[in-house]
Amino acid sequence: MPNQGAPDFSNWSCPLPLRDYPTIVMGHGGGGKLGNELVEHLFLPAFRNPALENLGDAAVIEPGSGRLAMSTDSFVVQPLFFPGGSIGALAVNGTVNDLAVSGADPKFLSASFILEEGFPLAQLAAIVEAMADAAAKAGVRIVTGDTKVVERGHGDGCYINTAGVGVIRQGMSVGPNRAQVGDVVLVSGTIGDHGMAIMSVREGLEFESQIKSDCAALNGMIADVLDSAGSSVHAMRDPTRGGLASTLNEIATASNVGIEIEDDKVPVRTEVQSACELLGLDPLYVANEGKAVFFVAPEAADRVLRCLRSHPLGSDAAIIGSIPVQHPRMLVARTAIGANRVIATQIGEQLPRIC
Amino acid sequence: MRYLNEFRDGEVAQRMAREIWQVATQPWKIMEICGGQTHSIIRNGIDQMLPPGIEMIHGPGCPVCVTPLSLIDKALAIAAQPGVIFCSFGDMLRVPGTDGDLFQIKGRGGDVRVVYSPLHAVELAVKNPDKQVVFFGVGFETTAPANAMSVHLAKRRGLRNFSLLVSHVLVPPAIEAIMSSPENKVQAFLAAGHVCSVMGFWEYPPLADQFGIPIVVTGFEPLDLLDGIRRAVIQLENGEHHVENAYERIVTYAGNLEAQRLLAEVFELTDRAWRGIGVIPNSGWRLNDHYRAFDAEQRFQISGIRTEESHLCKAGDVLRGAIKPAGCAAFGKECTPRHPLGATMVSSEGACAAYFNYGRYLSAEDLAGAGAAHA
Secondary structure (H helix, E strand, C coil): CCCCCCCCHHHCCCCHHHHHCCECCHHHHCCCHHHHHHHHHHHHHHHCCHHHHCCCCCCCCCCCCCCEEEEEEEECCCCCEECCEEHHHHHHHHHHHHHHCCCEEEEEEEEEEEEECCCEHHHHHHHHHHHHHHHHHHCCEEEEEEEEEECCCCCCCEEEEEEEEEEECCCCCCCCCCCCCCCEEEECCCCCHHHHHHHHHCCCCCCCCCCCCCCCCCHHHHHHHHHHHHHHEEEEECCCCCHHHHHHHHHHHHHCCCEEEEHHHCCCCHHHHHHHHHHCCCHHHCCCCCCCEEEECHHHHHHHHHHHHCCHHHCCCEEEEECCCCCCCCEEEECCCCCEEECCCCCCCCCCCCC | CCCCHHHHCHHHHHHHHHHHHHHCCCCEEEEEEEHHHHHHHHHHCHHHHCCCCEEEEEEEECHHHHCCHHHHHHHHHHHCCCCEEEEECHHHCCCCECCECHHHHHHCCCEEEECCCHHHHHHHHHHCCCCEEEEEEEECCCCHHHHHHHHHHHHHCCCCCEEEEEEEECHHHHHHHHHHCCCCCCCEEEEEHHHHHHHCCCCCHHHHHHHCCCEEEECCCHHHHHHHHHHHHHHHHCCCCCEEECCCCCCCCCCCHHHHHHHHHHEEEEEEEECCCEEEEEEEEEECHHHHHHEHHHHCCCCCCCCCCCCCCCHHHHHCCCCCHHHCCCECCCECCCCCCCHHHCCCCCHHHHHHHCCCCCCHHHHHHHHHCCC
């Protein structure tokens, strides 16, 4: 299994006790001394903050005034380390982004690990480091957590669940059901990068490519957009699993509007497009982990586009479509050669075609 | 992307479509053989650009769709056996057998794996000497060389734990069967470009002569397809019937001789049952005597399979071009990509799935808005 980015255990400067066990054993989840050592020598130093340091049964936090948003997500990605990220970065950014597109300012996260007996501690350390790094970049604190160990063969190395709490911005009223006729649809950059980066390192399909996952926390960029366009932003979503097509279909249904996009306006990297062609996949259905879609009032569209493009994560942002009065609840694409097609929500995973 | 972007140019496409409008003076029915072409026609909306009289009939060239149900049932039975690693291309996993599909076998503990090349399945056999590795080798002439190579390698390496569940089908006998049918409506064919990249197109002139039909070797990008249709219409309007190559950047008359040599070494002609169509004589390949030991049907004696087609499914009529997908009473009701009754609703190359996914079940009024907004 390719493990780009996983450092050697020898490079990891961990205090001695953990070195007695270079791999996870059942005892690490047993609530005894081994478990405590993990907390004391791995999780605490990486995530250090006052709420966590209490090591109580629950973290006590002061989110400030206003409505709270809460979200949770589990991460089971394989391989655990991939070009452009890891399960650790994904676990933090995924929950941060779910909060951010709900109009919240993400504040606190929990992190639960389900580890498989025999999982190398060095890999766990690299994952925890990636989480700490992602949390610092996103400006969130990991304030509580849990570790369980399952017998060898009963897990896939490492699963992570994160839950997050954020404070809704004052006067905020975005929602997947608030897109309206006349809105302009923007995407913050190229689509399909994450899904194809994962594919490029999957066993049996390793292909040479420069494709990197777009895994990133979007709360900073989204805050810029909301600062500049405020209530002109009606709906936001991060198009993760199922890709852009599924996200747009969800919003079309939730808001009871039709959506129209132009195939050639949707930004796709050449490498991603090529890999998709090779495998018979459609980039519109391929996962993203660092992109957002915005539905904004037409008069604010250019402002939002400028704002996105001035942010490092939004340099490839584009206006890709609009909401017409026609065909409610349907996503229609104008093809490059000037015809129309309906884009449906897909069933399950996209399957590579035979030929 | 070189060789792709040039063939998706919107302006050139409009120009070629206009030329077809100018040339066509009467209605014509043209069949694109390959499911990949069907997918591209529907995805890009090429059929919407044609004059109303030019009707595209979607051919039987979807490997997933024409693989007989009895073989799917055999695949399910083999994949369910302990000690077997059953390998397949992705889109075969969701094809419904009489009782469930390969995904469900996997869910019940069967070791079913998606691979991207039969050669990967050979590697799995090398790495797992205590397991029987089976590759589900279906498809047209396009996928046959890689499947032939897999058994060729397995034999050379003396592997006793690799076998092929094989059901190859061939394009020329299918054209012959379609043209010989009393209900045939097809007046010209777009031959499948990728099949011809392997086989060349030397097999087609006798068919064009025998049935008096234009056959145009055609690619898969919008401009390829429009060019293929344009050339077919010009021949039809001029009363001509010969074989043309509109996919010159890939296809030569002789084809890939190296691949053809390998195919001849490994396979022999056999009658094949085509799902929904019936048995067509000499329309497929099976492993020949030298390689019979690698035939999964020989290695696994599967008996007691009860194969039963859905009574509602009209996939056969769709594959023969007798009806369009929406002409089946179950289309979009009992039968959807989520609950496919027939294979044409499974693969993205299947005509029913292409129609469903790209909204071709919607009335003109439903879609009117989409065009109007751009007018």
